[in-house]
Amino acid sequence: MRQYLPVKKFEWPWSRRDNGQNEFSPLIPKSGAAKVEDEELGHVDNEYQTGTPSNQDHNSPTRIQPHYSYSLMDYFLKYFLFLCNLVFTVLGLVVLGLGIWGLSSKESFAQEKIGTIGTDPMLILLTLGFLLTLLCLTGCVGALRENCCLLKMFSVIVLVLITIQVLFAIVAYTVQDQIEGYLRSGMLAAMVGYQDDLDLRFITDEIQLGLQCCGADTYRDWEVNLYYNCSAPGVLACGVPATCCVDPLENGTVWNSQCGVGAQLMDEFTAQSVIFLGGCLGGISRWIKQHEGLIGTVGVVVVGVQILAVFITTRLLENIHRHKAHA
Template structure:
């Protein structure tokens, strides 16, 4: 490593020039002494001038210190900015993932707001039912996801410790909330079923008044091949499907309850469920699905329990990995700043 001193002297030659100008480093032998010692030998000169030896040694030590300082000036920035490839990979992995989730959050937020505005959910006659509007859930989730991901993205990009701490605290809070939710769902299955029943019955009441609730209900009934919450007769709670209703749909069920809702496999038959509630179960089973969707959901969860557990583990693991990457980045930023402070003190 002997090339460091030469490299340092090459780049910091102006420092030595300033030292000469300030008189800190003087030539080993003054010009006047050279004239005096032209006729004498080196041994005689050294013998008659005792102070020159000490002056020479002090000049050498000073020159050596200058060389060492210049070498340190060249080497120190490399030490301060030294980062392995893994550090850069983890940093930009955190930036990229948060950037993607920021875009996803903004898309979800715009979709939710568009749905609320398009359905005029903020109108005075509809504002009372906005709490059960699924578009409101999209809006809230999109806003939280966009803000959280943007905080992590900007914090990692700018190496801002305040933003990174906020991001890690929010992720940790969400992680704890998700773990508690999983534990509560597993331990309070009976209460969860009641909550699902209440939610589905509320959606059935507003089936023809809310396009989003109609779409979700139709997807559940078609996908799980079910009808109603517990049985197909639950549709009597809807004012349009109630047997006392004056319309054509009285005592009927939605077409998504039908076993074969498509005519000739192409056209949706909206009248296939008309009068289905008046039929007995033996006659109705050839036309509509008799079982409720709560039982279908329970069967679907039991059949796909392995996939559900795998997805939950992957999601929780990704959040834990994000916490470790953020903690590593914070530690790296802290170490670089500490080294920078040490370097500045060494120059004073």
């Protein structure tokens, strides 16, 4: 009867054998996604154990470039240079306009006068105004647009001007006697053209009124003028301009243009009550000696302003280059 009953044999745990392929067995090769997943887990585990990232040997760490920004002082220097150059540009345009107006009002560009335009004092104003406008406009635009080329040009020109001014001051101090001779020649030339050139007349009158002088060395120097020469046929013969008179105003209101008539015929004792006897060269020398401190201060301030402009321009150029390098 036993042989007809289905008896299931019970297997004890220690007697159980697993002859099938188990995917968790380390001796059996894995297949498909399980193999890939195990490799990734093992790779991560190795990184965790070693404490280094997997791409450390392949990719170097990226360095972040620092960003440079302008400081408040940089902006101040930039716009300070811009405003200063703008002011001097306007001043240069005013001087240029005065020069053009002076030449045009005297019709110096006319064909019959174009040959003598080189000796016209207004040409000096025109040239100075043009150069000042061009220089300051270069610095103004260069500072506003941060143009390195214009700023370098501006600083180089200013350095050249500083050098010229310093050399001129040294030369003027060492050759004072020769400068006095040049001034005498210039004064006599202005007296010769006194009646023919309005600019020379204006300059001469202002010097004689301001310094209370007459002529270059003495009031008799006016004999070089064609109209004040004693051989002249006119009423001005042997006379001097009204700006040589001690009191050119009659009753303090009306300008007496005939107050110097016949003054060259008077002796010095009589003439001193009518006109100034001293020449303007002596007056210029006395004025320079009395204002030596002021002249020196003005010269130092002018040169100092130019040096400051060069310093600010150099600082601005450095900031521009630094900003471009970190951009």
